[in-house]
Amino acid sequence: MRLAFFALLVCAVLLVVSVAPANEQKNWKDKPDDYAELGKAPEKARNRANPLENDPEAVAAGRLLFEDHCAECHGDNAEGGKKGPSLRAPEVQNAEPGSIFWLLTNGVVRKGMPVWSRLPEPQRWQLVRYLKSLGIAEASRPAKEASPKP
């Protein structure tokens, strides 16, 4: 009976604690090192070429995948959301396709980004094609960001 009570207590504590971390909102602009994970991709992964580089449908398919799986955190235009940084920052746009693919596969679990190996490899490459097609957002350019409001 004591064990049952203890188990129930542990479950109750877990439920209460679980609500907080998922809803933690971050100010990504204060953390430029959020892109540091991209630099951790092993050389072999970094050097992988996108097998769908010349696939004419890859960008369109990647856009749908982005809307379904990424926009909630990274924003509809990939310019950053409440939970995820901008993917139109120079750090991402200048990264090798292989590094972005590696990051998608492994996630950044301790910072809240899930692993996306659930998506088959071709779909992850389609996402990479879409992300790379976006280009650097104006808002990500330091000069614009620092300009005073009228």
Next chain:
Amino acid sequence: MRLARFVSFALGLLFLSFGNCVRPANAQENPYVVTYDHYLEEPGNLEVEYFSTLGTQRGGNDFHSYWTEFEYGATAWWTTEFYLDAQTTFHDSTVFSGFKWENRIRPLQREHWINPILYVEYEDINGTDKTLKEIVGHDLEADFLEPNAETRREHEREIELKLILSSTVKGWNISENIISAKNLSNEPWEFGYALGVSRPLSLKASAKRCSFCRQNFVAGVEMYGGLGDRYSFGLKDTAHYLAPAVAWNLPSGWTLRLSPGFGMNDNSHQFLLRWGVSREINGFGGMVRRLFGAKS
């Protein structure tokens, strides 16, 4: 106890309808009903699932058991889930069986060849539970013969631990679950297993939204059964099932699953027909937070 059936259905429908009003998440779910893979719920998302099992019963009444699951991504490495179980035994009665609470934790940060997940569950159920969600120990078909009026008097509090091992290679997911369960009232540890293999029908995504694209269908097969208990470990007096399974992930955010299961020996139910419907709600945690006054 028609109330139990009503509450279980109503809760599931309420949340599933609620899912229509919010941004859907186009899930990419595996078709498993029993086996777990290593993919956790995305942080802040809530997945509401309703499952049914129609089971045949030799020497007794067939049954229809059903459960509602609320699966919430607390973090990218921790998913917590709450279950409500009920069942109808034909020519007998409908009863509420109890609740279960599970937690799945991902101990490793990155993706590996084999990815382990630790699973802890607490169950507070009565003897009427017929969900057959986990087959452990010497769970046999003959155990289901007693009428609900008798089995509902049995009260079980159980701890269940699982080691989930899962790999995804070239689109194939291969999952193995090693299960141990202990009734907290001085009964021995019981053991079981679940294995699953699945693959989407197409690995590439279509450039257009479509319901019937091959990428939306994931087909697979599960095998699960008991492995005896601490004092009699092995296959003797245990039940085993083989179940093909298919999932249809719709662009609207709904997932439908169908899995006919076949008993592999005389201790097993001859046939189990399982089906389920689920809906993932994006950003549920944030919505709850705003409901209580947090700024968006």
